[in-house]
Amino acid sequence: xxxxxxxxxxxxxxxxxxxxxxxxxxxxxxxxxxxxxxxxxxxxxxxxxxxxxxxxxxxxxxxxxxxxxxxxxxxxxxxxxxxxxxxxxxxxxxxxxxxxxxxxxxxxxxxxxxxxxxxxxxxxxxxxxxxxxxxxxxxxxxxxxxxxxxxxxxxxxxxxxxxxxxxxxxxxxxxxxxxxxxxxxxxxxxxxxxxxxxxxxxxxxxxxxxxxxxxxxxxxxxxxxxxxxxxxxxxxxxxxxxxxxxxxxxxxxxxxxxxxxxxxxxxxxxxxxx
Amino acid sequence: xxxxxxxxxxxxxxxxxxxxxxxxxxxxxxxxxxxxxxxxxxxxxxxxxxxxxxxxxxxxxxxxxxxxxxxxxxxxxxxxxxxxxxxxxxxxxxxxxxxxxxxxxxxxxxxxxxxxxxxxxxxxxxxxxxxxxxxxxxxxxxxxxxxxxxxxxxxxxxxxxxxxxxxxxxxxxxxxxxxxxxxxxxxxxxxxxxxxxxxxxxxxxxxxxxxxxxxxxxxxxxxxxxxxxxxxxxxxxxxxxxxxxxxxxxxxxxxxxxxxxxxxxxxxxxxxxxxxxxxxxxxxxxxxxxxxxxxx
Numbered sequence: 001x002x003x004x005x006x007x008x009x010x011x012x013x014x015x016x017x018x019x020x021x022x023x024x025x026x027x028x029x030x031x032x033x034x035x036x037x038x039x040x041x042x043x044x045x046x047x048x049x050x051x052x053x054x055x056x057x058x059x060x061x062x063x064x065x066x067x068x069x070x071x072x073x074x075x076x077x078x079x080x081x082x083x084x085x086x087x088x089x090x091x092x093x094x095x096x097x098x099x100x101x102x103x104x105x106x107x108x109x110x111x112x113x114x115x116x117x118x119x120x121x122x123x124x125x126x127x128x129x130x131x132x133x134x135x136x137x138x139x140x141x142x143x144x145x146x147x148x149x150x151x152x153x154x155x156x157x158x159x160x161x162x163x164x165x166x167x168x169x170x171x172x173x174x175x176x177x178x179x180x181x182x183x184x185x186x187x188x189x190x191x192x193x194x195x196x197x198x199x200x201x202x203x204x205x206x207x208x209x210x211x212x213x214x215x216x217x218x219x220x221x222x223x224x225x226x227x228x229x230x231x232x233x234x235x236x237x238x239x240x241x242x243x244x245x246x247x248x249x250x251x252x253x254x255x256x257x258x259x260x261x262x263x264x265x266x267x268x269x270x271x272x273x274x
Numbered sequence: 275x276x277x278x279x280x281x282x283x284x285x286x287x288x289x290x291x292x293x294x295x296x297x298x299x300x301x302x303x304x305x306x307x308x309x310x311x312x313x314x315x316x317x318x319x320x321x322x323x324x325x326x327x328x329x330x331x332x333x334x335x336x337x338x339x340x341x342x343x344x345x346x347x348x349x350x351x352x353x354x355x356x357x358x359x360x361x362x363x364x365x366x367x368x369x370x371x372x373x374x375x376x377x378x379x380x381x382x383x384x385x386x387x388x389x390x391x392x393x394x395x396x397x398x399x400x401x402x403x404x405x406x407x408x409x410x411x412x413x414x415x416x417x418x419x420x421x422x423x424x425x426x427x428x429x430x431x432x433x434x435x436x437x438x439x440x441x442x443x444x445x446x447x448x449x450x451x452x453x454x455x456x457x458x459x460x461x462x463x464x465x466x467x468x469x470x471x472x473x474x475x476x477x478x479x480x481x482x483x484x485x486x487x488x489x490x491x492x493x494x495x496x497x498x499x500x501x502x503x504x505x506x507x508x509x510x511x512x513x514x515x516x517x518x519x520x521x522x523x524x525x526x527x528x529x530x531x532x533x534x535x536x537x538x539x540x541x542x543x544x545x546x547x548x549x550x551x552x553x554x555x556x557x558x559x560x561x562x563x564x565x566x567x568x569x570x
Binding site for chain 1: 278280281283284285287288289291292293294295296298299302312369372373375376377379380381388390391392394395397398399400401402403405406407408409410412414415416419446449503504506507508509510513514524527528531532537540541544547548551555558
């Protein structure tokens, strides 16, 4: 590639400034002393203190975390199974309908998914609460997991599984001993994606949650509708911080495993030479 | 036996929690609003056997769909959603293309970092990213403060609660969906093609329009669909950044359901929205398929 032109440098700088400055402002103003969010009145961490004492927010955060944990875990199991069925099973009855149902929720407007699930829960007489939230979130999250896992399964050398079967493994053993370790990174990132999607969801949760199961996004949305508030700024900063830390840890881990793999390969090369 | 379980369990799950709910939405869109729990009628009464089913079916009609065409609010909302999505998609392309282009021309060892910086916002809460703009665009917001301070304007601009704010919100939140496919297309581009064009006397600008841009078209198309399709049904952005004049169908559906409690009309709105979305989704699928075949 040729050198970056001035135009490239300017568009990259402006582009990344556009992506990051709004969040940076949010973080800075969460440490603002003043109740007026747009006027800087000195450094203070008092909004974090107020947040820690706000029982409603803490309750909502606990509901959200539990829902995200259960739905992303079930979604990972179901999504991995779905991906395996789509990529490995070849043709089977209802395959087109199946793959359609995997991809459709990804492009479905959330208002429609939320409305349809709510009408289902009412039709079968299921009271809205944590359970309905988990069912709803599992359904759209499993589709994302299945897309992530199937992209890994496509590039996976199937002869490894066949070799395990030839050496006497049952189908379940070859999956557990050969396939799973290889697709594990994709399964983990699928789980993480499902977890963040569930944490983040406002629209589907608004339709499917009951009065006793208000989630954090619902709480944030109803208070944000009235305008900008320093408490929400503090809460946003905590959430942005968690994501940033998570991403840094993940990138360090991939870097280390890359380094280890490179070292292993170098050692294998040396072993072959001698 | 076990093999069939692997697909039966997710298949049945999606059938029960994705497909069946749509049938229910469709059924309720044919019903009438009622002062009851649940607030629609008729209810299917299986205890009367076949006669019950017949009575139930005879009560269903397309009245709500006729209502959608007679009340101008609905078709205006559909048209306005399409227009807002179209303009916002174009603006996202305008902002996203130069970024993707710069990334594709950056030195190799920078690219993973740049890529991560584009994906990172996607992991942070959508709601928070939209909320961040409320503080910036408001009457006393940071943008107005800066502009007033520099003397560029003498009166604060009103941007929050207008369509402009909605455009900014869409561009901001959907930018990664535009950048990534364009970057993927540009990164694979063979640089010698551009050099050849320049050797044959093209200026840098005309080489871009004659070679680079046409070759990045599949990425541009994919990016545009990835922004356009979800924007049509968007709810959070118009309700936080848009004003009372911002008409979008996602917001109409929400209010029809939560404020008016008219479930049959809300369901009819959903059915029509789905029909509108099918067209771009099929085009998108075709584009992706063509891409996959070209790669193979």
